[in-house]
Amino acid sequence: MASTKSADVFVVDDDLAICESISSLLRSIGLKVKTFSSGLSFLNAAELEHPDCVILDVRLQGESGLDLPTIMRSKNIDSPVVFISGHGDIKMSVSAMKTGALDFLAKPFRDQELIDSVAMSIKQCNQRRNTSEMLASLRTRYATLTMRERQVMTHAVNGLMNKQIASILELSEVTVKIHRKQAMDKMCAKTFADLVKMEVMLADGITQ
Known part of the structure; x- marks a missing residue:
């Protein structure tokens, strides 16, 4: 007890x-x-x-x-x-x-x-x-992402490769890699798997 x-x-x-x-x-x-x-x-x-x-x-x-x-x-x-x-x-x-x-x-x-x-x-x-505190923290971090970083993050966690994301967003592959790294740094994601979990949690939190 x-x-x-x-x-x-x-x-x-x-x-x-x-x-x-x-x-x-x-x-x-x-x-x-x-x-x-x-x-x-x-x-x-x-x-x-x-x-x-x-x-x-x-x-x-x-x-x-x-x-x-x-x-x-x-x-x-x-x-x-x-x-x-x-x-x-x-x-x-x-x-x-x-x-x-x-x-x-x-x-x-x-x-x-x-x-x-x-x-x-x-x-x-x-x-x-x-869970509520964790979600609030994630939302605060997510709010610091630029529009491009959010777009790259969403496409990446949906399984698209950097080359595919670059084509969709009309960016160079190098630029996509930069945005992806910045998104991971700002979200404090140590691995890409962590970033995926964060995206899922944010999506679930928004729909609740």
């Missing part, structure tokens, strides 16, 4: 006893926990703090927890969600997972089940944020 140390977990449940029980358990393994009794109070805090994991009761007083993941996405809150419910059945668990939740636990659940789900959520959150 070392990788989960200092992670932030939000617990959303209108049952105070459940909130206190979960909070005590997770704090005992080094996590920082905040509890909320309503979806609105949770959303207001999550929009500012973006927790690493959200433990969310399916049924909250006067509202459905199943609606919250959609609202979270609309507010760019990308925290993984673990649903819990004291009235769990197959239909409800399917509905919960269709919202994009990472896991669904029926009460009463074992402490270790919850700990495992939270650990998995935090790991996913860290991976997602690392």
Whole structure:
């Protein structure tokens, strides 16, 4: 559990006893926990703090927890969600997972089940944020490329040889080689394979 140390977990449940029980358990393994009794109070805090994991009761007083993941996405809150419910059945668990939740636990659940789900959520959150940071860095580097360098880079990663690129762009082969090297230097690509991976990541990031 070392990788989960200092992670932030939000617990959303209108049952105070459940909130206190979960909070005590997770704090005992080094996590920082905040509890909320309503979806609105949770959303207001999550929009500012973006927790690493959200433990969310399916049924909250006067509202459905199943609606919250959609609202979270609309507010760019990308925290993984673990649903819990004291009235769990197959239909409800399917509905919960269709919202994009990472896991669904029926009460009463074992402490270790919850700990495992939270650990998995935090790991996913860290991976997602690392990817976002990497993509932001790539976009910053890509922005420094000239139009010609971008054109050469795109054609190169699509498998065209320098001679073919030169013909398409009406440049000399020497000029293409220069642009290609400059693109690799600016993108901090140690190998051509690295450059290909960067292009793919940029393309995927743009379409998401």
